Amino acid sequence: MTMLRSTRARLFAAVLVSAGCGGANDGGLDPTTNPPVNTTPGGTVSGKYLLRIEPARECAPPAPVLTFRMDARPDNGGPRPGIQVTLEFNPYMEMELVYTTPNVQGNIGTDYNLVASQELSSVPVWFHAIVTGSVTSENGGPGEILQGTMAGDVAFRDRDARCFSTNHRWSLRVR
Amino acid sequence: MIAVLFGLLTGQTVAQGPAVIRIRTTEDLASCLERVLSELRPATSFVVEVGDPTVTQGADLVVGPGPRLTRVLESGRADDRWTARLGFHGRQLSAGSVVAAVVGGSARYEEARGLVMVLDGAVARTAFARCAGASASARDSFGVAETAPAFVAGSARYATAVVDWWMPACSLQRNAYTDRNEILGAPDALNQAPRGEPTKYRGMISLGQGGHVIVDMGQVISNSSGNDIRVYQFTGEEPVSLYAATSPSGPYTLVGFRRYCGNRIPGSPGNWGFCDFDLAEGGMGSARYLRVEDGELYPCLRGDTDSEGADIDAVELLNP
Numbered sequence: 001m002t003m004l005r006s007t008r009a010r011l012f013a014a015v016l017v018s019a020g021c022g023g024a025n026d027g028g029l030d031p032t033t034n035p036p037v038n039t040t041p042g043g044t045v046s047g048k049y050l051l052r053i054e055p056a057r058e059c060a061p062p063a064p065v066l067t068f069r070m071d072a073r074p075d076n077g078g079p080r081p082g083i084q085v086t087l088e089f090n091p092y093m094e095m096e097l098v099y100t101t102p103n104v105q106g107n108i109g110t111d112y113n114l115v116a117s118q119e120l121s122s123v124p125v126w127f128h129a130i131v132t133g134s135v136t137s138e139n140g141g142p143g144e145i146l147q148g149t150m151a152g153d154v155a156f157r158d159r160d161a162r163c164f165s166t167n168h169r170w171s172l173r174v175r
Numbered sequence: 176m177i178a179v180l181f182g183l184l185t186g187q188t189v190a191q192g193p194a195v196i197r198i199r200t201t202e203d204l205a206s207c208l209e210r211v212l213s214e215l216r217p218a219t220s221f222v223v224e225v226g227d228p229t230v231t232q233g234a235d236l237v238v239g240p241g242p243r244l245t246r247v248l249e250s251g252r253a254d255d256r257w258t259a260r261l262g263f264h265g266r267q268l269s270a271g272s273v274v275a276a277v278v279g280g281s282a283r284y285e286e287a288r289g290l291v292m293v294l295d296g297a298v299a300r301t302a303f304a305r306c307a308g309a310s311a312s313a314r315d316s317f318g319v320a321e322t323a324p325a326f327v328a329g330s331a332r333y334a335t336a337v338v339d340w341w342m343p344a345c346s347l348q349r350n351a352y353t354d355r356n357e358i359l360g361a362p363d364a365l366n367q368a369p370r371g372e373p374t375k376y377r378g379m380i381s382l383g384q385g386g387h388v389i390v391d392m393g394q395v396i397s398n399s400s401g402n403d404i405r406v407y408q409f410t411g412e413e414p415v416s417l418y419a420a421t422s423p424s425g426p427y428t429l430v431g432f433r434r435y436c437g438n439r440i441p442g443s444p445g446n447w448g449f450c451d452f453d454l455a456e457g458g459m460g461s462a463r464y465l466r467v468e469d470g471e472l473y474p475c476l477r478g479d480t481d482s483e484g485a486d487i488d489a490v491e492l493l494n495p
Contacts, residue, residue, distance in 0.1 A: 075344040075345060076344065077348060079347075082343055082344055091477055092474065094384065094475060096345065096475060106343075107385035109385070109471070109473055109474050110474065128472040
């Protein structure tokens with residue numbers, strides 16, 4: 001048990017360390033005739049978004065990608081600038097993020113109500129995890145998180161059947 | 176006169192005199208609860224109703240999974256000072272214990288409190304575990320008599336200073352207990368509310384959704400055999416995550432993630448809880464700074480109490 005816990009802790013620590021490196025998109029020129037895309041680190045995360053979660057394969061997710069319609073808004077009343085991202089209509093799922101431009105770090109949590117993805121409306125899911133990522137924006141548009149790390153517990157169908165992994169991934173894109 | 180009234184499954188209730196204690200619990204717990212109480216309190220009149228234990232109206236005692244009862248306890252609808260933890264029931268093993276709590280506004284408060292005291296005893300826990308296939312003394316030190324190490328003069332055993340903290344703006348606005356300095360020193364948290372009234376705590380910080388406090392333990396903690404650090408989590412049994420570092424600026428290494436934090440010290444008030452951590456779990460030989468983080472991760476906007484998130488009373492070195 002101790003060995004398992006220790007391994008889990010080391011994996012988690014590795015994620016935390018690597019998360020600090022940022023990783024903004026380098027935003028090269030579009031080779032087509034479209035106007036060049038200027039991708040810059042940072043940006044304002046506010047409005048309607050799609051949260052895309054890729055649960056780790058070892059957790060045997062019911063689908064490789066689970067997508068949720070979310071509302072995001074800056075939340076600067078705390079000790080540091082933050083972003084609050086909530087499930088559209090009912091905040092049964094919520095992300096609370098610290099935003100130190102361009103990096104975000106925080107968590108995602110669900111309550112006891114049924115939350116289902118767009119892909120599988122009949123499969124309830126639960127997430128309790130720590131997340132990191134980097135915000136970028138294109139041509140001065142809204143901020144997005146193109147790929148973030150997610151370490152923690154996921155559960156499908158049965159809330160108590162938790163699966164811990166450091167290998168979940170997520171993104172938050174404008175819809 | 177023995178009057179055990181049992182309305183399992185049907186929700187049927189039979190009134191027999193004014194002193195019948197109404198117990199509301201989930202279907203999977205009802206039969207074992209009835210059996211244990213019938214054996215240990217044959218002269219007490221009670222009825223076990225199958226229903227949602229988070230609905231306290233019309234009940235004198237509620238019994239259910241600890242995580243589900245968190246907001247019932249922290250709102251004062253059930254009295255967190257009079258709770259029993261019946262062990263870890265089946266799949267609840269990873270999520271929390273089975274908790275029994277007296278409904279705050281119950282007209283049969285004293286009688287219900289008597290049943291909680293019976294359920295909190297080793298005999299009842301063992302009998303319940305035998306019946307329900309639960310573990311009476313599960314992970315960590317649940318149910319095991321704990322003896323606090325003797326205080327070493329001149330040695331700071333508890334957190335001495337706050338280095339840093341964070342809480343989402345949402346939690347900061349909604350929680351009433353946000354003084355980070357309450358984490359310092361020895362455990363001293365209390366629920367000062369009169370019986371049946373909304374909770375009124377002192378001596379703790381409610382971390383909200385994923386909030387944390389980084390403390391200086393005032394000395395280097397060396398990894399010793401067994402657990403090295405104890406976090407006192409008041410009321411409910413919200414999980415706690417712990418990270419450790421040798422420098423205040425980090426890097427912080429995970430020691431335990433979302434650890435159940437409702438272990439009991441026998442004889443302590445029903446709202447005292449704790450969880451222990453071993454630096455070796457994070458592969459660390461020593462540390463001085465500890466980041467204590469909420470592991471419940473309950474959506475802030477869904478919270479309906481003013482003490483959302485793990486409620487931290489104190490942090491103690493077990494091997495100073």
